[in-house]
Amino acid sequence: MPTRTETGGDAAAGTTTHTIVRHALPDRLFHWLSAACVLTLLGTAFLPILGVEFGWVTVHWITGIVLIVLVLFHIFRVLVRRRLGAMWVGGADIRDGLAVVGATLRHRAVDIRTGKYSVAQKLIHHAFAVVVLTTIVTGGLMLLRIDTPWWQRNPYLLPDATWGIVYVLHGLAALMLITMVMMHIYFALRPEKLLFTRAMIRGWITRAEYDEHHDPKRWQVDR
């Protein structure tokens, strides 16, 4: 199904702009709420380690549950809308990636028009998916070790050695999130990527940006 387009701006003033919806409102809400959760979880996890003392446990596990709900909502929405393939790394993406690497090594500019998402955007999505899923699965298990309104703690559910692996995976994923979040924010703020950041805030890109960055065969939109 082609992506929806909209016309905005002020026709009387001659500033009409034809925009293309890149991220629908539910997807943008998912992104920003997930971002808030991840930052809260990183803060409540690592600030006490850095010496900032506060009651972090309750905020941490409640935020973790909110993140689990958000991720389940995202997976459900993707499956219902049959958009699982939107993030699939296909042959064209691999060719794009090789072209970028080749051009970088030969010190040449590269002119690639991607589908809706570039191979770099797909790979960072998958990296976040693996790392965040690791944190929420291991975090979900760790929730069983604390008292909540719904259950009493049960630290003996798993053997100590298995809990150790759960803790290592949870900690490693959290540490990886530090680097990944830093990189994600850096690229979001780079001048050449600001159109994608604006699209994640306001939802749209202009027709000119679409023509400049995207291959109409790989990302079909209404004309």
Place this chain on the structure above:
Amino acid sequence: MELFRVSRDIYGREVLQGMSWDLLWVFFGLGCALIVAHAAYRLLLAPKQR
């Protein structure tokens, strides 16, 4: 620098407690290094884009 935190159980066996939090600065430093490297490459070496 340790990679893991370990303790001993009541039988004296080593029990894994998680990743060493010393690594916090490694991952933060890695993020800073990657950002600086990319920014320097784009500023100084990369050919100009369209």
